[in-house]
Amino acid sequence: MTDQPIxxxxxxxxxxxxxxxxxxxxxxxxxxxVHLVFVLEWSPYSFLSTKxxxxxxxxxxxxxxxxxxxxxxxxxALAKLKVPVTSEVRYGHSGxxxxxxxxxxxxxxxxxxxxxxxxxxxxxxxxxxxTLVQASPVPVxxxx
Amino acid sequence: MFWKKTATxxxxxxxxxxxxxxxxxxxxxxxxxxxxAIAPISNVIAGTIFYSIPVAGTAFPLIVGWLVIAATIFTxxxxxxxxxxxxHAISLVKGDYSHPEDAGEVSHFQxxxxxxxxxxxxxxxxxxxxxxxxxxxxxxxxxxLAGLLGMASKFxxxxxxxxxxxxxxxxxxxxxxxxxxxxxxxxxxxxxxGKVLAILFSVCCIGGAIGGGNMFQANQAFQQVVNVxxxxxxxxxxxxxxxxxxxxxxxxxxxxxGIKSIAKVxxxxxxxxxxxxxxxxxxxxxxxxxxxxxxxAQIFVGAFTGAGVAGGVVGALIQGFKRAAFSNEAGIGSAAxxxxxxxxxxxxxxxxxxxxxxxxxxxxxxTMTALVITISGELNSGLTGVELTSAAFASxxxxxxxxxxxxxxxxxxxxxxSWSYYGLKGWTYLVxxxxxxxxxxxLFFCLCVIVGASMSLGPVIDFSDSMIFAMAIPNxxxxxxxxxxVRGEVTxxxxxxxxxxxxxxx
Numbered sequence: 115m116t117d118q119p120i121x122x123x124x125x126x127x128x129x130x131x132x133x134x135x136x137x138x139x140x141x142x143x144x145x146x147x148v149h150l151v152f153v154l155e156w157s158p159y160s161f162l163s164t165k166x167x168x169x170x171x172x173x174x175x176x177x178x179x180x181x182x183x184x185x186x187x188x189x190x191a192l193a194k195l196k197v198p199v200t201s202e203v204r205y206g207h208s209g210x211x212x213x214x215x216x217x218x219x220x221x222x223x224x225x226x227x228x229x230x231x232x233x234x235x236x237x238x239x240x241x242x243x244x245t246l247v248q249a250s251p252v253p254v255x256x257x258x
Numbered sequence: 259m260f261w262k263k264t265a266t267x268x269x270x271x272x273x274x275x276x277x278x279x280x281x282x283x284x285x286x287x288x289x290x291x292x293x294x295a296i297a298p299i300s301n302v303i304a305g306t307i308f309y310s311i312p313v314a315g316t317a318f319p320l321i322v323g324w325l326v327i328a329a330t331i332f333t334x335x336x337x338x339x340x341x342x343x344x345x346h347a348i349s350l351v352k353g354d355y356s357h358p359e360d361a362g363e364v365s366h367f368q369x370x371x372x373x374x375x376x377x378x379x380x381x382x383x384x385x386x387x388x389x390x391x392x393x394x395x396x397x398x399x400x401x402x403l404a405g406l407l408g409m410a411s412k413f414x415x416x417x418x419x420x421x422x423x424x425x426x427x428x429x430x431x432x433x434x435x436x437x438x439x440x441x442x443x444x445x446x447x448x449x450x451x452g453k454v455l456a457i458l459f460s461v462c463c464i465g466g467a468i469g470g471g472n473m474f475q476a477n478q479a480f481q482q483v484v485n486v487x488x489x490x491x492x493x494x495x496x497x498x499x500x501x502x503x504x505x506x507x508x509x510x511x512x513x514x515x516g517i518k519s520i521a522k523v524x525x526x527x528x529x530x531x532x533x534x535x536x537x538x539x540x541x542x543x544x545x546x547x548x549x550x551x552x553x554x555a556q557i558f559v560g561a562f563t564g565a566g567v568a569g570g571v572v573g574a575l576i577q578g579f580k581r582a583a584f585s586n587e588a589g590i591g592s593a594a595x596x597x598x599x600x601x602x603x604x605x606x607x608x609x610x611x612x613x614x615x616x617x618x619x620x621x622x623x624x625t626m627t628a629l630v631i632t633i634s635g636e637l638n639s640g641l642t643g644v645e646l647t648s649a650a651f652a653s654x655x656x657x658x659x660x661x662x663x664x665x666x667x668x669x670x671x672x673x674x675x676s677w678s679y680y681g682l683k684g685w686t687y688l689v690x691x692x693x694x695x696x697x698x699x700x701l702f703f704c705l706c707v708i709v710g711a712s713m714s715l716g717p718v719i720d721f722s723d724s725m726i727f728a729m730a731i732p733n734x735x736x737x738x739x740x741x742x743x744v745r746g747e748v749t750x751x752x753x754x755x756x757x758x759x760x761x762x763x764x
Contacts (some may be wrong), residue, residue, distance in 0.1 A: 163521055167372055
């Protein structure tokens with residue numbers, strides 16, 4: 115049993131679900147925990163209208179509870195594998211946040227899924243796996 | 259930007275081909291009819307609000323003194339907070355003190371940006387031109403001074419806006435003068451006075467939303483569009499109602515139809531327009547750097563001699579103060595509504611952030627416009643309003659009026675959206691919340707867009723000014739009562755910083 119968890123970037127997509135299950139199998143083999151991270155893309159420097167300012171706190175509460183809902187299937191799947199699992203939902207830049215949390219939690223590695231877009235698209239629009247491969251402090255595994 | 263220019267040109271060419279010129283000639287009388295119907299009412303309102311006393315041979319509107327005296331008192335009472343805490347304000351906006359757990363909530367930056375988008379706009383382009391065309395370059399000096407003093411008013415009102423805001427069970431946050439007037443004064447044992455001031459403020463806020471936040475915007479946007487499509491010979495000349503109708507439909511689609519995509523597009527383009535405007539202004543100033551000294555000399559000499567200005571020094575001063583207040587809205591109370599939604603445990607932090615607003619709006623952007631107008635030498639061309647600014651920029655970049663027309667229309671549009679919200683808050687404070695009641699206000703707001711675009715500039719400016727300034731009467735009375743509350747907030751906040759309870763997180 116090691117106290118270094120495996121970090122999983124999770125967003126509710128099929129790819130993320132596959133990543134969570136893959137991480138579950140590794141964790142069961144090594145005997146470590148899995149930590150699921152759900153990042154809601156957010157910049158404190160974006161621009162909101164007056165109406166959006168008024169409703170921001172309300173929307174945030176809704177977004178958080180929706181994210182918690184989305185995490186459920188993955189949490190259930192990991193519980194079935196008898197892997198200890200924790201999760202958190204955070205607002206911010208997904209690449210920066212996942213790197214920061216990996217350090218915070220002293221994670222052994224990061225596992226995430228990919229949607230399978232074209233390489234060109236990923237390069238033009240940016241992609242989380244590419245960002246993490248460049249910037250992550252720990253090994254990164256991308257599950258197809 | 260190129261494609262936008264081409265698109266505008268194509269659209270203009272297309273529309274002029276489609277619209278018969280005969281129609282324009284007929285509709286001119288329709289515009290005049292609207293003008294004649296509204297002007298007497300707006301004259302009475304403007305006459306009351308701008309009650310003037312003769313000072314040094316010129317009429318001095320008491321309301322302008324009211325705002326400047328208040329700003330001076332707040333400046334002294336808070337020990338020149340706008341200079342001492344300027345750095346702290348920047349630090350707050352950068353997020354140095356924002357807790358990471360609050361990510362996803364309204365940040366200081368967002369509250370400031372939204373409040374700014376309501377104030378940066380025509381006041382900075384058209385208002386400044388009005389000030390220097392009537393008050394001479396010297397008006398700029400008084401405008402800057404009023405901007406600097408106004409920072410303290412903004413600080414006071416926005417702190418209170420956050421402190422006395424309403425947080426509803428469903429998570430919505432709503433604040434503004436109507437709440438701090440009623441709740442704050444009730445705390446001091448003056449519930450009756452608080453209620454009266456809050457109601458008075460709400461009534462004036464609706465008027466301000468319709469005047470300066472709507473009719474003035476529609477009017478100036480239309481003037482500029484006519485200007486770039488051929489001036490007097492434009493196919494649109496005299497058809498203000500038609501332009502107003504189109505604008506009203508777009509505003510209606512957003513505020514009644516709730517179509518977010520239009521608002522989203524606007525809020526992306528408006529900051530870009532602001533950047534283009536400021537960059538163009540800076541380029542003109544830098545490329546004429548030799549004349550900047552002379553321009554400042556004109557500004558200083560004009561401020562204290564009032565040479566060639568009707569009313570001399572006082573004339574220049576009145577114009578400077580009036581346009582500054584109209585542009586940055588310090589002491590008016592409108593910004594307190596926008597700033598109130600920020601996520602912070604310390605109301606005073608939003609006060610510090612808010613004091614940057616008059617600085618950016620008046621001290622930076624308005625001064626830049628005034629410098630460009632002075633340098634260009636267009637001041638004696640007999641033009642005023644947005645046409646003067648347009649001519650001044652055109653002296654350096656001939657294509658600039660087109661960009662400016664687009665910027666003016668977009669600024670006007672975004673200011674209308676902000677003010678429709680402020681006005682709605684005043685309205686719902688008076689009649690209560692409810693879908694039906696809100697739609698009544700929104701429909702009326704759209705109707706006023708058409709009226710505003712149809713009227714000639716004089717009556718619109720008078721009405722807009724008077725209603726916006728009227729908001730300052732109940733607001734500042736309340737601020738005098740509540741400034742001790744703000745001082746209490748200052749003391750406890752800096753105590754916490756000293757004890758290390760509030761620390762930088764970055």
